[in-house]
Amino acid sequence: xxxxxxxxxxxxxxxxxxxxxxxxxxxxxxxxxxxxxxxxxxxxxxxxxxxxxxxxxxxxxxxxxxxxxxxxxxxxxxxxxxxxxxxxxxxxxxxxxxxxxxxxxxxxxxxxxxxxxxxxxxxxxxxxxxxxxxxxxxxxxxxxxxxxxxxxxxxxxxxxxxxxxxxxxxxxxxxxxxxxxxxxxxxxxxxxxxxxxxxxxxxxxxxxxxxxxxxxxxxxxxxxxxxxxxxxxxxxxxxxxxxxxxxxxxxxxxxxxxxxxxxxxxxxxxxxxxxxxxxxxxxxxxxxxx
Amino acid sequence: xxxxxxxxxxxxxxxxxxxxxxxxxxxxxxxxxxxxxxxxxxxxxxxxxxxxxxxxxxxxxxxxxxxxxxxxxxxxxxxxxxxxxxxxxxxxxxxxxxxxxxxxxxxxxxxxxxxxxxxxxxxxxxxxxxxxxxxxxxxxxxxxxxxxxxxxxxxxxxxxxxxxxxxxxxxxxxxxxxxxxxxxxxxxxxxxxxxxxxxxxxxxxxxxxxxxxxxxxxxxxxxxxxxxxxxxxxxxxxxxxxxxxxxxxxxxxxxxxxxxxxxxxxxxxxxxxxxxxxxxxxxxxxxxxxxxxxxxxxxxxxxxxxxxxxxxxxxxxxxxxxxxxxxxxxxxxxxxxxxxxxxxxxxxxxxxxxxxxxxxxxxxxxxxxxxxxxxxxxxxxxxxxxxxxxxxxxxxxxxxxxxxxxxxxxxxxxxxxxxxxxxxxxxx
Amino acid sequence: xxxxxxxxxxxxxxxxxxxxxxxxxxxxxxxxxxxxxxxxxxxxxxxxxxxxxxxxxxxxxxxxxxxxxxxxxxxxxxxxxxxxxxxxxxxxxxxxxxxxxxxxxxxxxxxxxxxxxxxxxxxxxxxxxxxxxxxxxxxxxxxxxxxxxxxxxxxxxxxxxxxxxxxxxxxxxxxxxxxxxxxxxxxxxxxxxxxxxxxxxxxxxxxxxxxxxxxxxxxxxxxxxxxxxxxxxxxxxxxxxxxxxxxxxxxxxxxxxxxxxxxxxxxxxxxxxxxxx
Numbered sequence: 001x002x003x004x005x006x007x008x009x010x011x012x013x014x015x016x017x018x019x020x021x022x023x024x025x026x027x028x029x030x031x032x033x034x035x036x037x038x039x040x041x042x043x044x045x046x047x048x049x050x051x052x053x054x055x056x057x058x059x060x061x062x063x064x065x066x067x068x069x070x071x072x073x074x075x076x077x078x079x080x081x082x083x084x085x086x087x088x089x090x091x092x093x094x095x096x097x098x099x100x101x102x103x104x105x106x107x108x109x110x111x112x113x114x115x116x117x118x119x120x121x122x123x124x125x126x127x128x129x130x131x132x133x134x135x136x137x138x139x140x141x142x143x144x145x146x147x148x149x150x151x152x153x154x155x156x157x158x159x160x161x162x163x164x165x166x167x168x169x170x171x172x173x174x175x176x177x178x179x180x181x182x183x184x185x186x187x188x189x190x191x192x193x194x195x196x197x198x199x200x201x202x203x204x205x206x207x208x209x210x211x212x213x214x215x216x217x218x219x220x221x222x223x224x225x226x227x228x229x230x231x232x233x234x235x236x237x238x239x240x241x242x243x244x245x246x247x248x249x250x251x252x253x254x255x256x257x258x259x260x261x262x263x264x265x266x267x268x269x270x271x272x273x274x275x276x277x278x279x280x281x282x283x284x285x286x287x288x289x290x
Numbered sequence: 291x292x293x294x295x296x297x298x299x300x301x302x303x304x305x306x307x308x309x310x311x312x313x314x315x316x317x318x319x320x321x322x323x324x325x326x327x328x329x330x331x332x333x334x335x336x337x338x339x340x341x342x343x344x345x346x347x348x349x350x351x352x353x354x355x356x357x358x359x360x361x362x363x364x365x366x367x368x369x370x371x372x373x374x375x376x377x378x379x380x381x382x383x384x385x386x387x388x389x390x391x392x393x394x395x396x397x398x399x400x401x402x403x404x405x406x407x408x409x410x411x412x413x414x415x416x417x418x419x420x421x422x423x424x425x426x427x428x429x430x431x432x433x434x435x436x437x438x439x440x441x442x443x444x445x446x447x448x449x450x451x452x453x454x455x456x457x458x459x460x461x462x463x464x465x466x467x468x469x470x471x472x473x474x475x476x477x478x479x480x481x482x483x484x485x486x487x488x489x490x491x492x493x494x495x496x497x498x499x500x501x502x503x504x505x506x507x508x509x510x511x512x513x514x515x516x517x518x519x520x521x522x523x524x525x526x527x528x529x530x531x532x533x534x535x536x537x538x539x540x541x542x543x544x545x546x547x548x549x550x551x552x553x554x555x556x557x558x559x560x561x562x563x564x565x566x567x568x569x570x571x572x573x574x575x576x577x578x579x580x581x582x583x584x585x586x587x588x589x590x591x592x593x594x595x596x597x598x599x600x601x602x603x604x605x606x607x608x609x610x611x612x613x614x615x616x617x618x619x620x621x622x623x624x625x626x627x628x629x630x631x632x633x634x635x636x637x638x639x640x641x642x643x644x645x646x647x648x649x650x651x652x653x654x655x656x657x658x659x660x661x662x663x664x665x666x667x668x669x670x671x672x673x674x675x676x677x678x679x680x681x682x683x684x685x686x687x688x689x690x691x692x693x694x695x696x697x698x699x700x701x702x703x704x705x706x707x708x709x710x711x712x713x714x715x716x717x718x
Numbered sequence: 719x720x721x722x723x724x725x726x727x728x729x730x731x732x733x734x735x736x737x738x739x740x741x742x743x744x745x746x747x748x749x750x751x752x753x754x755x756x757x758x759x760x761x762x763x764x765x766x767x768x769x770x771x772x773x774x775x776x777x778x779x780x781x782x783x784x785x786x787x788x789x790x791x792x793x794x795x796x797x798x799x800x801x802x803x804x805x806x807x808x809x810x811x812x813x814x815x816x817x818x819x820x821x822x823x824x825x826x827x828x829x830x831x832x833x834x835x836x837x838x839x840x841x842x843x844x845x846x847x848x849x850x851x852x853x854x855x856x857x858x859x860x861x862x863x864x865x866x867x868x869x870x871x872x873x874x875x876x877x878x879x880x881x882x883x884x885x886x887x888x889x890x891x892x893x894x895x896x897x898x899x900x901x902x903x904x905x906x907x908x909x910x911x912x913x914x915x916x917x918x919x920x921x922x923x924x925x926x927x928x929x930x931x932x933x934x935x936x937x938x939x940x941x942x943x944x945x946x947x948x949x950x951x952x953x954x955x956x957x958x959x960x961x962x963x964x965x966x967x968x969x970x971x972x973x974x975x976x977x978x979x980x981x982x983x984x985x986x987x988x989x990x991x992x993x994x995x
Contacts, residue, residue: 148538238687
């Protein structure tokens with residue numbers, strides 16, 4: 001289509017409502033916060049102090065340790081979702097009879113608020129009374145202090161996150177798998193490919209665009225995560241499950257607005273240096289497959 | 291015809307009653323139709339407060355609209371946001387002491403120093419709500435202590451004595467453990483509770499190093515450098531072997547139950563839990579309180595917290611109604627109603643007022659004796675504006691054995707420095 | 719061969735059902751069973767069936783604080799409905815043009831909007847701005863904020879879905895004399911039906927379950943939203959697990975109904991939606 005035709009058919013004005021709301025109610029406040037990140041700010045006065053807040057952020061062990069936790073959390077939840085959701089989606093697009101029911105059940109957790117999920121799992125992971133430990137002990141194992149042992153606490157939350165967030169990934173995968181043309185499978189079948197080979201040679205490469213959406217969405221979601229951690233451990237025990245967002249929140253709650261805003265900027269930078277190259281890489285990979 | 295007459299009579303009678311009713315109401319209920327908004331946490335909106343509110347609505351005719359504050363850091367966050375936007379309820383409850391100081395209250399709360407009520411409150415409380423000569427708060431409840439609440443039947447069974455030194459206390463724990471009991475309840479499921487040993491130990495720091503608060507505020511005294519202050523952190527290490535199995539997840543509710551029923555013997559906790567613990571116990575007399583012991587058996591005291599305070603929004607449209615509500619709240623009858631309905635956390639800070647006899651022995655006997663003997667000391671947060679924000683995380687980490695007390699003391703000094711900088715102190 | 723296939727299928731059904739039940743349904747059973755226990759029994763957090771049924775917990779939750787929950791439901795419903803409507807209209811328009819038009823301007827607009835997926839919102843500057851506009855603490859501003867926060871994800875879905883709609887349709891309509899608005903309204907918008915279901919459910923759930931944003935931008939007792947009511951039963955002095963879970967169940971039901979209503983269509987909207995970049 002020619003440029004003029006494009007213009008005559010698709011008015012830029014159509015983008016204006018969305019863009020205006022987005023710029024006014026989201027982006028402008030964010031931009032003005034960049035200034036505050038370089039101040040000691042108590043609402044009334046903002047005293048400029050350069051990069052002091054950033055320095056403090058990285059020298060304080062309580063805050064700097066949140067960076068590796070955030071990365072672990074984001075990559076683990078994203079990885080688990082990408083893999084598990086794939087197999088669930090394969091299962092749910094096969095010819096089994098109960099798929100409607102199972103798909104609904106997988107989607108249920110998404111309907112419950114994060115706080116409710118956090119509370120429920122925290123109680124199920126209780127070191128003595130919790131359902132999981134009752135089950136482990138029933139099977140003859142030693143009880144695990146899922147949220148109280150600093151070595152496993154983050155994993156306890158990661159598992160809960162996967163439980164809650166899996167469904168979106170499953171839905172995207174199912175959509176991707178359903179849009180694959182049946183003729184590819186038929187051709188593979190004629191070539192003598194078995195079930196597993198069909199999955200690895202046909203489904204997996206052709207579902208790549210869906211997979212890329214899942215990777216990006218779940219990774220960014222993981223890097224920004226807050227609600228679930230807050231509901232389950234509040235960053236504890238000690239600092240064992242503190243992530244960037246919970247640290248930012250705590251500084252904010254303490255009244256250190258400048259410092260908190262600086263944390264926000266650190267998070268933005270971290271997400272950017274991960275998400276942009278990753279997206280670039282995934283797009284390249286997608287093109288290579290095609 | 292008859293019917294018409296009757297209905298007419300009825301109508302007149304009705305109109306007369308209504309008129310009388312209205313005039314009677316107008317006289318007795320000066321605030322009919324006024325709604326005041328009241329913002330408090332779950333703890334403040336307890337049955338005692340609700341009973342008084344109900345009585346006040348009945349007597350004054352006003353309506354009190356309660357709004358719940360999530361509490362914890364969400365609550366702090368929300369409050370500061372609402373202060374920044376000058377959008378507060380007519381009446382609210384919040385901490386006194388350093389947390390009040392943090393809010394810079396002159397910009398949001400009404401100075402009530404001219405109110406008659408102020409003269410009825412004791413000086414210790416007033417000093418916690420007075421900033422630059424202005425008085426902002428009135429006590430929502432009674433005083434309380436950061437102390438050890440214990441299950442007395444265990445002490446009787448093993449013939450133990452209330453310990454007056456830390457060594458004696460640890461010794462008691464060992465004996466309890468030997469007897470198959472859980473000596474100490476830790477409730478790290480509610481992180482704030484892990485601070486109580488550290489904060490409640492301040493009596494002992496102050497006893498040995500009376501200038502600590504002042505020097506600490508100026509950045510000269512450090513927890514890591516002064517032995518008696520470091521002790522507040524290392525004491526946690528002595529307890530590691532004596533804790534309950536579900537220490538990492540147990541909540542205050544579990545703690546209430548554990549101490550109330552003797553599942554565990556000691557709990558380092560604020561005495562605001564007493565009404566709830568005694569409610570779990572077979573008899574209120576089974577529950578006792580003693581202060582965090584130091585090393586001098588002759589100087590065993592109690593670290594005291596002032597109650598949460600009522601604050602009035604300075605731009606409220608209903609200041610008269612709020613004042614009438616508070617006058618009503620602090621009448622002897624209503625104080626009795628509150629304490630009889632809910633119970634008390636410690637001795638009252640209203641001058642000349644005696645708690646009703648329904649209040650538990652732990653308050654009226656165990657805690658009162660420290661007050662009578664003058665062996666009390668306000669918690670650090672009432673004498674210094676600086677409190678590190680990671681305190682409860684550090685105390686949890688030490689209590690759970692994740693780090694040593696000495697390291698935590700050092701980290702806490704750094705943490706306090708951050709607060710000091712934000713408050714405008716020069717700690718270089 | 720056929721027999722083996724059938725056997726595999728049945729095994730698959732059984733294994734699938736068992737795993738689903740264990741992993742996805744037990745937590746829901748757990749929530750429900752706590753909600754009908756007495757306070758003491760719920761505190762044990764076991765999954766055992768209660769010794770006595772306490773369905774009156776639900777009544778107590780509804781009545782609590784002078785029917786606070788009813789007010790909360792009203793507020794959450796208004797917020798959710800207007801946010802969803804707003805996003806469906808603005809998001810569809812934007813997604814449509816962004817997908818169809820090429821060129822620098824659109825690429826820039828798109829990158830700017832996609833920033834919203836990455837950056838967390840900043841609360842205080844937002845409140846400052848709302849105040850200076852005189853709309854702080856209004857449902858209008860709350861709706862606008864929810865729309866702004868969810869615009870990136872919505873546009874992403876619409877844009878993806880648009881790519882599956884052939885351009886010929888618009889050209890044909892244009893030749894028939896439709897103007898730009900008519901083309902969108904009469905030709906494109908009806909074709910977006912499958913993705914609308916997806917958006918309604920995802921945006922609806924997100925908004926209805928939002929806790930933090932209403933907490934900051936819409937404070938006040940009269941403005942309470944459903945998630946905040948959970949704090950009536952959870953606090954420093956201890957939790958009422960039975961009432962807490964009864965509340966959780968009550969506030970989850972509307973989303974469950976919404977889901978059952980749109981269930982079948984969610985995937986249809988995603989096909990080609992999020993899938994094609």
